[in-house]
Amino acid sequence: MASVNISQLNKKYGAVRVLHDLDLQVADGRFVVLLGPSGCGKSTLLRMIAGLESITSGDVLFDDTRVNDVHAKDRNIAMVFQNYALYAHMSVRKNMAFSMRLKRVDKKTIDEKVTWAASILGLEPYLDRLPRELSGGQRQRVAMGRAIVRDPDVFLFDEPLSNLDAKLRVQMRTEIKELHQRLKTTTIYVTHDQIEAMTMADDVVIMRDGYIEQAGSPMEVYDKPNNLFVAQFIGSPGMNIIECQVAVKNGVYYATRDELFLPLPAQAPVEDGQALLYGVRPEHMVPGVQSAGSGDSRASGVVRVVEPTGPEVHVYAKMAGQDVCAISRERLAWEPGETIYFQPDTNHVHLFNKETGAAL
Amino acid sequence: MSSSSVKTTLRYLFSILIVCVFIFPIAWFALTSIKPISAVFNKDRVVVFDFEPTFENYQVTVFGGKRSDTAAGQNMGMGTSGTGAYDGRSSIASSLIIAISSTILATAISLLAAYALSRLRFRGSQGFMHWILSQRFLPPIAIIIPLVFIFRDLGLRDTHLGIIIAHTLINIPLALLILKSFFDDVPIEVDQAAMIDGATRFQCFYLVVLPMIKGGVAATAVLCFIFSWTEFLLSLFLTSSIRTIPVKITTFVTSTGSEWGYISALGTAAIIPGFIFILLVQNHLVRGLTMGAVKE
Numbered sequence: 001m002a003s004v005n006i007s008q009l010n011k012k013y014g015a016v017r018v019l020h021d022l023d024l025q026v027a028d029g030r031f032v033v034l035l036g037p038s039g040c041g042k043s044t045l046l047r048m049i050a051g052l053e054s055i056t057s058g059d060v061l062f063d064d065t066r067v068n069d070v071h072a073k074d075r076n077i078a079m080v081f082q083n084y085a086l087y088a089h090m091s092v093r094k095n096m097a098f099s100m101r102l103k104r105v106d107k108k109t110i111d112e113k114v115t116w117a118a119s120i121l122g123l124e125p126y127l128d129r130l131p132r133e134l135s136g137g138q139r140q141r142v143a144m145g146r147a148i149v150r151d152p153d154v155f156l157f158d159e160p161l162s163n164l165d166a167k168l169r170v171q172m173r174t175e176i177k178e179l180h181q182r183l184k185t186t187t188i189y190v191t192h193d194q195i196e197a198m199t200m201a202d203d204v205v206i207m208r209d210g211y212i213e214q215a216g217s218p219m220e221v222y223d224k225p226n227n228l229f230v231a232q233f234i235g236s237p238g239m240n241i242i243e244c245q246v247a248v249k250n251g252v253y254y255a256t257r258d259e260l261f262l263p264l265p266a267q268a269p270v271e272d273g274q275a276l277l278y279g280v281r282p283e284h285m286v287p288g289v290q291s292a293g294s295g296d297s298r299a300s301g302v303v304r305v306v307e308p309t310g311p312e313v314h315v316y317a318k319m320a321g322q323d324v325c326a327i328s329r330e331r332l333a334w335e336p337g338e339t340i341y342f343q344p345d346t347n348h349v350h351l352f353n354k355e356t357g358a359a360l
Numbered sequence: 361m362s363s364s365s366v367k368t369t370l371r372y373l374f375s376i377l378i379v380c381v382f383i384f385p386i387a388w389f390a391l392t393s394i395k396p397i398s399a400v401f402n403k404d405r406v407v408v409f410d411f412e413p414t415f416e417n418y419q420v421t422v423f424g425g426k427r428s429d430t431a432a433g434q435n436m437g438m439g440t441s442g443t444g445a446y447d448g449r450s451s452i453a454s455s456l457i458i459a460i461s462s463t464i465l466a467t468a469i470s471l472l473a474a475y476a477l478s479r480l481r482f483r484g485s486q487g488f489m490h491w492i493l494s495q496r497f498l499p500p501i502a503i504i505i506p507l508v509f510i511f512r513d514l515g516l517r518d519t520h521l522g523i524i525i526a527h528t529l530i531n532i533p534l535a536l537l538i539l540k541s542f543f544d545d546v547p548i549e550v551d552q553a554a555m556i557d558g559a560t561r562f563q564c565f566y567l568v569v570l571p572m573i574k575g576g577v578a579a580t581a582v583l584c585f586i587f588s589w590t591e592f593l594l595s596l597f598l599t600s601s602i603r604t605i606p607v608k609i610t611t612f613v614t615s616t617g618s619e620w621g622y623i624s625a626l627g628t629a630a631i632i633p634g635f636i637f638i639l640l641v642q643n644h645l646v647r648g649l650t651m652g653a654v655k656e
Contacts, residue, residue, distance in 0.1 A: 052552050073558045085549035089571040098567075099557035146557070 001186055002062040002153040003028040004049060009058035011044055011210075018044055019210045021058070026203075028063075031180050031187045033197040036207035037233070042190045043158055045207070049188060050156050051075050062153060078147030079156040082163065084139045086131040086146075092118075093127040096145045117145040120179070137168045144176070148183065155180075157189040161196065173199060194234050198222065206230050223348075228357035231279050231350055237314060239279045239350070240324040246274040254297065255351075258320040263297040265346045269360055276360065279350035285326035286343045287315055287334075299342040306334045315340065386631070393417050393624035400620050417625030421448040446619065448626045451608035456633065457520050458595075458604060459588040462527035466584045467577065469528070470535035475565050477536070478543035479551060489540070496533045504597050511598055518599045526598060527588040534587075535580045542576030543569065578641035589634055605630045 004026040011019040018041045026032045034042040047053040049060055051072035060067050067075055087095050093114055094101075100110045118124045121141040131139055140160060147155060157176070161169045177200050180187050191197055197204045198218045205215040206229075214226040225231035231239045244255035244262060253270055255262040255278045262278055264270065301319030308314075308331070315326045317340050326342060334340065351360040391408075392400060399411035419425035424447045477489060507526070508517065516522030546569050554568045555561075570577070592606040599607070609626055612619040 050552075050556060052555075072552070072555045073560070075556075077556060079553065079556045081549045081553060083547060083549055085547060085553040087550065087554070087568050087572070089574075098554070098559075102558045102563065146553075150557070 001028050001184070004154060004186060004188065005059075005061040006045075006049070007059050007061070009045070009048065009060065010056045011041070011048060011053070012056045017210065019048075019056075022210075022212055024205060024212065024215065026186060026188060028186055029184045031177070031189065031200060031202045032205060033201035033203070034188065034190045034205050034207060035194060035197040035233070036192065036213075038192055039209075040207040041210040042192075042207050046156055046158055046188060046190045049154070050077055050079050075154075076150075076152055077154045077156055078150050078152035079158065080140075080143045080147050080160045082159040084131075084143040084163075086139060086142055088131055091128050091130055092123060092134070092142050092145075095131070095142055096149050098146070099150050113149045114145075117149045120148070120182075121145050121175075136164055137172065140164060140172060141175075144179070148179070152185060155185050155187040155189075157187065159191055160189075162191070162193070169196075176200065195236065198234070204234075206233060224359075225350060226359055228277060228279070228352045228359075231352070231359075235281055237282050237325045237327075239281050240285060240322075241352075242278045242280075242319070242322050242324070243354070244276055244278045246270045246272055246276065248272050257322075259298065260300075260320045261298045262344055263346050263349075264351070265349055268351060270351065275354045277352040277354055277357075279352060280344045281348060282314070282325040282327040284345040284348040285324065286345060287326045287328050287332070288341050288343060297343075299344065301340055301342070303334045303336050303338045303340050305336065389624050390628045392620055393628045395621065397621060417621040418629065420446045421622050421626040422452070422629050424449050446612065446622050448605065448608055448629070451603050451605050451626075452629070454520065454602050455589060455604045455630070458523050458527060459585050459633075461520075461524045462531060462588045463581050463584040465524065465528040466531035466535050467539075467581050470532050470539050470580070471570070471577065472565075473532075474536050474539035474543050475569065478540050479548065489537075492533050492536055496530075500530070500593050504593060507594070508597050516598075518601055520602060522598055523595055523602070523604070526594045527591060530591075530594070531584040531587055535584055538580045538583070539573075539576060542573040546572050582638055582641055585637055586634055589630070 004024075006022055006024040009019055009022040009024075010017065022045065034045060036042045044053060048055055051067070051070060055068050062075070087098060090098065096114045096117055097110045100113065105113075114127070115124075118127055121144060123138070123141055123145055126134060126138060126142075131142065134142065140163075143160070160176075161172050164172060173196060176189075180200075189196075189200065201218055203215060204218050204221050206213045206221060208229055214221050214230045216224075221230055222234050225234065225239075228241070232241065242255070242257060242260070242262065244257045244260070246264075247254055247256040247261075249261065253264045253268065253272075255264055255276065270276065299319065301317035301324060303315060303317050304323075305316040306313060307316070312327050312329050313331060313334075315328065315334055317324055317326070319342070324342070326340075352358065353360060394413040394415065394417070395407065395411050396414050396416075399407040416425070420427055427446065477485060511517040511522050511526075514522075516525065550568060550572070551564045554564045559567065590606060591604070592610075595604040595607050596610075603611070605626065609623055609630075612623045612626070
């Protein structure tokens with residue numbers, strides 16, 4: 001096992017710069033998820049760690065060894081690809097044994113390892129089948145089996161679940177996390193699915209346009225987003241963002257927009273007249289029939305759509321011309337067109353600079 | 361009958377018709393090869409099946425038998441140029457040597473080149489492909505004269521090696537193009553997975569990607585073999601004593617007439633190796649061998 005340290009990493013394709021001076025430390029045994037929209041450079045970064053993509057400048061270190069010029073085959077990593085990339089002409093057993101056969105490991109050890117991996121992944125009945133005779137989930141497991149038999153220093157996953165159906169994805173998610181808890185191998189996992197990132201990661205690294213926007217534990221990036229992009233990217237349904245202006249009424253600061261008077265946190269670093277973006281997650285947008293707000297705060301809107309999901313109800317409403325969503329665990333029956341009052345929880349309000357998007 | 365079964369019937373009839381159109385010349389050719397001369401050259405009517413089959417044409421052309429007295433006795437034998445003139449055995453041997461060797465060479469060279477062109481990015485790789493294809497733009501007749509001189513000066517004229525090289529060179533561009541498209545169908549992640557598993561570039565090629573495109577290799581080999589087996593012009597100009605089957609057959613057309621019996625016998629016999637070869641590889645001629653490698 002090894003830690004992975006990335007410093008001042010750059011990648012250019014001709015004149016196009018896709019990664020900008022990235023710094024990232026992945027401690028030994030951690031499960032780190034690189035998260036971002038497509039084209040943000042997360043896969044490129046992963047492939048540079050794997051040695052499949054050249055490094056324009058900067059360093060990749062495994063523990064203290066610089067691996068920039070080490071060939072992929074000598075890095076002792078294992079990688080699971082989005083499309084599995086199985087060896088179609090080889091049985092499941094041979095797929096998993098391939099790396100050991102290349103290293104001329106003796107047959108007994110190979111058999112033991114393959115049996116061990118197959119038992120972990122539930123592949124025993126399929127060992128002599130060809131990949132084309134397996135379902136998507138089983139193929140995915142073979143790809144993982146091929147990775148774990150090698151005792152790699154680092155596991156790399158490149159969107160491994162995006163080709164599976166929703167149910168299988170949830171199941172495999174748990175399996176991968178369980179596998180990591182069992183093997184404790186340093187893992188770097190790329191995905192664009194924030195639920196995967198939130199559920200699996202020890203640390204989430206959120207990327208955009210070749211920059212790291214924020215890195216931290218899942219709850220940290222959820223509760224304390226550094227900027228507007230992270231706030232909106234994490235969470236589903238996304239955070240409500242309302243363009244506001246600060247106003248004072250009876251000595252209290254409010255974020256206002258038209259007839260809205262949204263409460264601000266007690267120590268908010270704002271001044272009268274300041275334009276800002278007011279962010280509040282749907283679960284902190286407590287809905288009620290009557291204005292439950294204290295003082296002069298007023299936040300009302302008109303119900304557009306109500307989506308009961310089972311455990312909770314999602315209410316979409318229009319508030320001062322902006323779409324907002326609130327989540328309630330109470331089974332309240334809202335009707336479209338009805339007036340709805342909200343009470344944003346001031347402990348969970350996020351304020352962002354209107355120009356830069358940085359958190360205030 | 362429902363409309364769909366009418367459609368099916370029509371489709372079958374049409375298919376049979378097409379097959380007949382293609383089969384008829386070959387069947388007629390094969391039939392001619394077992395006809396006695398009297399049946400071939402009947403001036404009064406077309407003899408289809410009412411003749412006494414004879415294998416003499418094969419005896420002479422394929423097994424090196426002597427021209428029998430009966431043929432000569434019919435007084436219809438054409439001007440013969442000696443007893444050995446119709447013996448096709450050495451031609452069959454030459455054709456086999458040349459076709460098999462040039463097929464192996466062309467396929468092997470194209471495989472390595474196609475893999476490189478499919479997987480490696482280098483300056484001008486795109487232009488390189490076009491340049492290779494451009495080698496086929498000229499019809500062989502346009503290059504035959506310089507080729508004859510070059511081969512003569514290199515001492516390759518009238519040697520098996522010479523024709524093997526010529527056929528290999530003609531086959532490479534096409535084989536390369538076909539094989540490259542098969543390699544392109546195998547996702548590059550498969551190579552990368554193998555490399556991460558510890559394979560060298562050559563091991564990627566040999567142990568992983570090549571077995572996945574067996575079908576494509578077989579198809580390419582068939583095409584190369586058929587080209588070389590039936591090629592006429594280069595063989596005619598580049599040899600004088602070595603005669604491949606197509607060239608040999610033309611010598612049966614003599615100044616005093618054509619030996620249709622021998623022509624059809626050697627011609628029919630020449631179909632057989634190609635046919636056997638295709639039968640051998642036809643199991644590999646199915647696509648979809650790469651199925652299962654990736655999520656479709």
